[in-house]
Amino acid sequence: MMLPTRRDTWPDNDGRWVYEVKYDGFRAVLTCSLSKITLTSRNGKDLSSQFPEVIQFLHSCKERLRSFMPLKLDGELVFLKTPWSSDFSVCQKRGRMRSDQSATRHAQEFRAFFTAFDLLKIKGKEITGRAYENRKHIMAQLFFRMGWPKEPDPRHDIPVQYVPHTENPDRLWSSVTANQGEGIVAKDRKSRWVPERSDRWIKVKNYRNVMVLITGEKANGYFTVGNLQNGRMAQLGSFLHGMSSSEKDALKAIIRKNGRKEQKEIRLPDPVPVSLLCIGCEKNELREPRFASFLLGSSADDKTFTERHLAYDLHPLPDEQPFTNLDKPMYPDLAFTKRDFLLYLQKAAPNLLYWLSGRPLTVIRFPDGVEGKSFYQKNAPNQAPSFVRTIQWEGQNAVVADSLNTLLWLGNQACLEFHIPPENEAGEICEMFLDLDPPDRSAFSMAKEAALDLKEIFDRFELASFVKTSGRKGLQVYLPFTPGSFSYSECRIFLKFCAEYLAQKDPAKRTLERRITKREGKMYIDYLQHGKGKTIIAPFSMRAVAEGACAVPLTWKEAERLQSPSELTFQYVTDRYPLLFKPVSNEEAAANTNTIRKMLKKIGKTV
Numbered sequence: 001m002m003l004p005t006r007r008d009t010w011p012d013n014d015g016r017w018v019y020e021v022k023y024d025g026f027r028a029v030l031t032c033s034l035s036k037i038t039l040t041s042r043n044g045k046d047l048s049s050q051f052p053e054v055i056q057f058l059h060s061c062k063e064r065l066r067s068f069m070p071l072k073l074d075g076e077l078v079f080l081k082t083p084w085s086s087d088f089s090v091c092q093k094r095g096r097m098r099s100d101q102s103a104t105r106h107a108q109e110f111r112a113f114f115t116a117f118d119l120l121k122i123k124g125k126e127i128t129g130r131a132y133e134n135r136k137h138i139m140a141q142l143f144f145r146m147g148w149p150k151e152p153d154p155r156h157d158i159p160v161q162y163v164p165h166t167e168n169p170d171r172l173w174s175s176v177t178a179n180q181g182e183g184i185v186a187k188d189r190k191s192r193w194v195p196e197r198s199d200r201w202i203k204v205k206n207y208r209n210v211m212v213l214i215t216g217e218k219a220n221g222y223f224t225v226g227n228l229q230n231g232r233m234a235q236l237g238s239f240l241h242g243m244s245s246s247e248k249d250a251l252k253a254i255i256r257k258n259g260r261k262e263q264k265e266i267r268l269p270d271p272v273p274v275s276l277l278c279i280g281c282e283k284n285e286l287r288e289p290r291f292a293s294f295l296l297g298s299s300a301d302d303k304t305f306t307e308r309h310l311a312y313d314l315h316p317l318p319d320e321q322p323f324t325n326l327d328k329p330m331y332p333d334l335a336f337t338k339r340d341f342l343l344y345l346q347k348a349a350p351n352l353l354y355w356l357s358g359r360p361l362t363v364i365r366f367p368d369g370v371e372g373k374s375f376y377q378k379n380a381p382n383q384a385p386s387f388v389r390t391i392q393w394e395g396q397n398a399v400v401a402d403s404l405n406t407l408l409w410l411g412n413q414a415c416l417e418f419h420i421p422p423e424n425e426a427g428e429i430c431e432m433f434l435d436l437d438p439p440d441r442s443a444f445s446m447a448k449e450a451a452l453d454l455k456e457i458f459d460r461f462e463l464a465s466f467v468k469t470s471g472r473k474g475l476q477v478y479l480p481f482t483p484g485s486f487s488y489s490e491c492r493i494f495l496k497f498c499a500e501y502l503a504q505k506d507p508a509k510r511t512l513e514r515r516i517t518k519r520e521g522k523m524y525i526d527y528l529q530h531g532k533g534k535t536i537i538a539p540f541s542m543r544a545v546a547e548g549a550c551a552v553p554l555t556w557k558e559a560e561r562l563q564s565p566s567e568l569t570f571q572y573v574t575d576r577y578p579l580l581f582k583p584v585s586n587e588e589a590a591a592n593t594n595t596i597r598k599m600l601k602k603i604g605k606t607v
Helices: 052-060 062-068 088-095 100-109 132-146 169-178 245-258 307-314 338-356 404-412 441-460 488-505 556-561 570-576 586-603
Strands: 003-006 017-022 026-032 037-041 071-078 080-082 113-122 160-162 183-188 197-205 208-217 223-229 232-239 260-262 265-278 290-294 329-331 362-365 375-377 389-393 396-400 415-420 431-437 466-469 475-480 523-526
Touching (some): 026 052, 026 113, 052 062, 080 338, 088 100, 113 132, 169 183, 208 245, 396 404, 404 415, 431 488, 441 488, 441 523, 441 556, 466 556, 475 586, 488 586
Parallel strands (some): 003 197, 113 160
Antiparallel strands (some): 017 183, 071 113, 208 265, 223 232, 260 265, 362 375, 389 396
16 A cells, blocks of 8 residues: 655645645555455455445445446545544454454444545556546546545545545644644645555644653563553553653663562652653553653642543644633532533534534533523624624524534633524524423433333334433433424424323323423423424533533433433543434434324324
8 A cells, every 4th residue: 555654744835735634544445346345454454344334335336336346445444533533442443343243233333434535446447657636536526426425524424435635734734633633644746656655645643742650661671651540650551762862861770770670660669750742542552652851840749640631631722712710610529620621522522513513502601610600691792703603593693613613612611501492503493302301300210211102102103213311300302304394383293292192191290281380290291492492402511510411312222221311421421422423314314304294294284
């Protein structure tokens, strides 16, 4: 395979170079012929069975692809987080799977993408000898003809996606670093594809500066590093490169003088603070660590060398805006600061932005944390920065959170809760939902039973649905459809029908009574919250409750096991959802549209 040469900076844009995102995954060649479709790794290994979603999709396109076969594409197998970043740990997990069944199960929850950046053969003709820009042009035409995505996007259901290039490396680098991407690749427009490393492709990686402690030296000469996790030293791997000879000699002298031998390593009783460069950390192992500098004057007892601070280092805040009062407690019982909230927004952004983008936003601000006063905000402040987009909605100049910068700007203002309407900025309703509101948290099982009863009905009509915790005491059952397919009055008819069915099935526990004083301890089925001008807590938004619970979409199996919404905290979200979670696909939403239309007719109303 053609491999790029690593450099610390990209070549100047003198008209010779173009620039692409470098994704973090498995390099692979996709080969399509009438007899076979395969994915082959850089080392010649067949990866086809480990990435069934890509192979199955291409088989479904085989007849349309026929006129382009035999076809060969060069690219990367990735698990996209954003258009500029991917998750290598999920890719590693898939790569270790040895059975077809395991890979298929994994693919149902975590979708892989083949991001194509080069074309090597089309219609049986090798074109590796042509200029890169010519190969890229032909590939762009192929993707256009097939109707495949013209840029990587985890929100898209099609798993074969085109990697575009740009002539503006600074803007691309800004997007990559803001989203913790791996880096960029500069490519010579006239370069031919050659099966070797070449300086006509230049890769620049997004190294982050992390502060850690050197804990000793291994027998092979590598220096071990760690940090403090819950007050105890935890290892983060080892490094060797990046030091000058004099720095290395000085460090070895310190270790030999002060260290003690333990098995095959020398351990330092007093670790040495240093700054390293790395591209990430997976399972307590720094990836590609390189020495940057000694941190003279720092102490190993400093809060800088903790697990929490490492997370901050790996997710630096962007330079486009100022951030203030980062140490302010937002959830005092959890020692959860504003910086921790911004970190949550950085990690949850792929999922949060999926729901917030294109919708007018209402926020609840907590300037002094969840124990202080709060207030709703629907209007954008006059001094909003230029990157914040606003629209007119219900008489308000509403913010539309469709970028990470906007999300972090809101976080810096202590906007803890995000509420959105059922419609997008074009006025198209995107989903229906029923809000199942038990009298208190101890009665959560009432909401769960009702949700499962509703699922039973939806399953009977083959409607794809999902359930979401409110983050407080109840559940909300969602039914997505093609945006703009139904009016609010049509949604009201359908939701009222569902609500009445649930209430009649168990009248001793369920009610449609809006007045709390007349509910008599029953669970309230709220179908009226879905309406013009109404909002609901957005999926993945945090809630202002002491334990830091979030409003979390779940699979139905997860909902069946759930005992309390308080279990689903910010930590659960970032651990459970490393990638975009789409509980209902676009295809399923389209099928829902047709079924709902038929059901409305049966209810006695014509759509």
